[in-house]
Amino acid sequence: MTTLCEFPTFESDWLKPERVVLVGASSKLGSVGQVIGANLQSGSRAFKLQTVNPQQIDWSGTTHFNSLSAIPMGPGLGVVAIPAQGVSEAIATLGKKGIRYAVVISAGLERGSELGNKMLNAARDTGVRLIGPNCLGLILPHHRLNASFARSMPAAGDLALLSQSGAIATAMLEWAEPREVGFSAVVSVGDMAQTGMGELIEIFAQDAETRAILIYLEGLNDAQRFMEAARKTTLTKPVIVLKAGRSQMAGRAALSHTGALAGSWDVYRAAFREAGIVAVDTLEDMFDVASLLSCYPEGAKENLAIITNGGGAGILAVDAMARTGARLADLSDKTVNELNAFLPTVWSRANPIDIIGDADASRYSMTIETVLADPGVDALLVMNCPTGLLKPGEAAQATVDSVERARKGGSDKPVFGCWLGDANFAAASQQLNESRIPIFSTPSDAVRGFSALLQIRRASAKASSSEVEVSNPKTMAQAQALMQSVKNDGRRILSEIEAKTLLAEFGIPVVETRLIACEDDFQEACAAIKPPYALKIVSPDITHKSDFGGVALGLSNASAVRRAAEAMKKHISDAFPDARLDGFAIQPMVARKSAHELFAGLAQDTTFGPIVLFGAGGTAIEVIADKAIGLPPVSSRQAQEMIAATRISRQLAGYRHVPQADLVAITKVLEALSRLAVTLPEIAELDVNPLLADADGVVALDARVILR
Structure with a gap:
């Protein structure tokens, strides 16, 4: 398959082409070629428009060619809207004519198909960069270029919209128009045959006309580049993603829609968090965040004040805050005293600031200006519940006037409104939107909108990189030698002894474990370890030993160990006659009364590759389903965030007579697993379960490693 690195990079001129060549222009009313042509004509003063069709087309202000080979040499943008069979030849001809960028509207060019490969080969051979195929098109409002079959040109603004669905893109444009939300670019990426989301993020990170990036995503085929681009971009520009295909059924639909890897939503969510991306849950949330970003692209700080003329509405907002992690601002004594001077005596005297149901416009204005002046307030939510005493438009105008006075005085604090009730909302929305x-x-x-602003601010405040420890050469060499030994034996599963040896090489504490390979080893192994003992079978065919009677605990002496081994051997031979038995692993019983059973490990995700997992462990791990995910390289900060994201973290913090577990030791285990994943990409699965953790540190009692 053709890879992205085989193609030339995008240069800045592709966002402002001087020439556009429409291949497949049509005079048939309502056809794709006709709609795209009409859209391009509306902005053709900014560029030369050339049309190509064997039939003559006479459009004002355009130059028509009956053959693509007849167009003059020179740079520009090609727009291809013809049947799939002719696309590769069209791309090749465009490239030979000096066109370096092309948007392929045509469908039927799926990744891996014969026609799809021919298109990519033609693009590679002639140096053409492609957007699409199977897409809505490209819109560049600042350049007055609408190379799409969307209904209209959106307003110019500073939001770049990248969408895997043309339908979602047009819905966003329809939503944006009455709200005066503008775009720097709208890119319908389609099947992403050549140009993926990661590269587009890189492009708009450098674009001076873009202040934030909105993405509708179904799946990725460039996960590593996507992550690298997002990590860098979110330090200076917000990246907002609506990820579709979260459920298993929707994932299959997304796969069939775009041909991209749908992946696991849990892993996507972890990836977004680590890259500083704000993930929204619904299309409505995307609209809301777009509206907020158009006004406050730098996000917001934590402390929110709420002004409301209805106490119940304020309580609902506080409830919503509890679900998002947002924080209520503490009003200063000075602010409370100033509010006391003009608010009714029954006002709430706290945040939310309930100015009572009989509030008039003056009360709204004075309260807003007073609260915005409080240095402990970072953002303000103004709420209005419908009453017969104050028209919604009057409350909106009071809000607009007071916020504008505050802005003239130097305030840059985000302010947003919530007018409850359909008629109430409709009566106020235009005034507020016009005043941003x-x-x-x-x-x-x-509150969800405010939460998104918080995430944007936090992402931009992160250090440009987190320190990640790397494996030393000796550790890497020993680990790779162990892997090679296992492969030379024709095995994919490491023995428990080998797995623990590997963990120890990377600094993960393990319980001493010895192999009993034959009858003569029992006495020597027991003598070297302090009783009581735990005994486990060693078999490359049975990895979940406790599920199949392959574990015996609390054995007091060598005789008990021998009897347990004989019983296990008989049970395994009866239940699994084809299973190979390489012996037994013996280790001391670890008595740590206050220790927590944890799980840590590695797995391979179809989209993102190796992932680090952490959570509650033990035999009921699948039932408890308490896990956090990280993507290597995992820094100390990221490991701490993984621990905090689990339910068991509350127990690890200590409670009643149980002291706090050694969180630093747990963090080091996750960092070590991350290094292990980077060093040994051939590992398909690694489980450490249980990993005991208490105030004295951590120790791995069992481990399992499977190679690809």
Whole structure:
């Protein structure tokens, strides 16, 4: 398959082409070629428009050619909207004519198909960069270029929209128009045959006209580049993603839609978090965040004040905050005293600031200005519940006037509104939107929007890189030698002794474990370890030993060990006659009364590759289903975030008579597993379960490693 690195890079001129060649222009009303042509004509003053069709087309302000080979030499953008069979030849001809960029609208060029490969080969051979195929097109509002079959040109703005669905892109444009939300670019990526999301993020990270990037994503075929680009970009520009295909059924639909790898939603969510991406849950949330970003692209700090004329509405907003991690601002004594001077005596005297149901416009204005002046307030939500005493438009105008006065005074604090009730919302939305004060119709929507602003601010505040420890050469050499030994034996599964040896090489504490390979080893092994003992079978065919009677605990002496081994051997031979038995592993019983049973490990994700997992361990691990995911390289900070994301972290923090577990030791285990994943990409699965953790540190009692 053709790889991205075989193609030339995008240069900045592709966002402002001086010439556009429409291959497949049509005069048939309502056809794709006709709609794209009409859209291009509307902006053709910014570029030369050339059309190609064997039949003559006479459009004002354009130059028509009956053959693509007849177009003049020179740079520009090609737009290809013809049957799939002719696309590769069209791309090749465009390249020979000096066209370096092309948007392929045509469908039927799936990745891996004969026609798809011919298109990619033609592009590679002639140096053409492709967007698509199977896409809506490309819109560059600042350049007045609409090379798509969308209904209209959106307003110019500073949001770049990248969408794997043309339908979602057009829905966003329809939503944006009445709200005066503008775009720097709209790119319908289609099947991403050549140009993936990662490269597009890189492009718009460098684009001076783009202040934030919105993405509708179904799947990725360039996960590593996507992560690298997002990590860098979110330090300076927000990246917002709506990920579709989260459920198993939707994932299959996404796969069939774009041909991209759908992957696991849990892993995508972890990837977004680590890259500083803000993930939204619904299309409505994407709309809301887009509205907020158009006004406040740098996000918001944590402390939110709420002004409301209805106490219940304020309570609902606080409830929503509890679900998002947002924080209520503490009002200063000075602010409370100033509010006391003009608010009714029954006002709430706390945040949320309930200015009572009989509030008039003046009360709104004075409260807003007073609260915005409080240095402990980082952002403000103004709420209005419908009453017969104050028209919604009057409350909106009071909000607009007071916020504008605050802005003239130097305030840059985000302010947004929530007008409850359909009629109430409709009556206020235009006034607030025109003054760049985003408005929501429910408390939960408003708070989710604020939460997104928080995530944007936090992502941009992160250090450009986190320190990640690397494996030393000696450790790498010994680990690779062990892997080679296993492969030379024709095995994919490491023995428990080998697995623990590997962990120890990377600094993960393991319980001493000895192999009993024959009858003569029993006495010597027991003498070297302090009783009581734990005994386990060693078999390359049975990895979950406790599930199949392959573990015996609390054995007091060598005789008990021998009897347990004989019983296990008989049970295994009866239940699994074809299973190979290489002996037994013996280790001391570890008595740590306050220790927690944890799980840590590695797995391979179809999209992102190796992942690090952590959570509650033990035999009921699947039932408890308490896990966090990290993507290597995992830094100390990321490991701490993984621990905090689990339910068991609350127990690890200590409770009642149980002291806090050694969180630093747990963090080091996750960092070590990350190094192990980077050093040994041939590992398919690695399980450490249980990993005991208490105030004295950690120790791995069991380990399993499977190679690809």
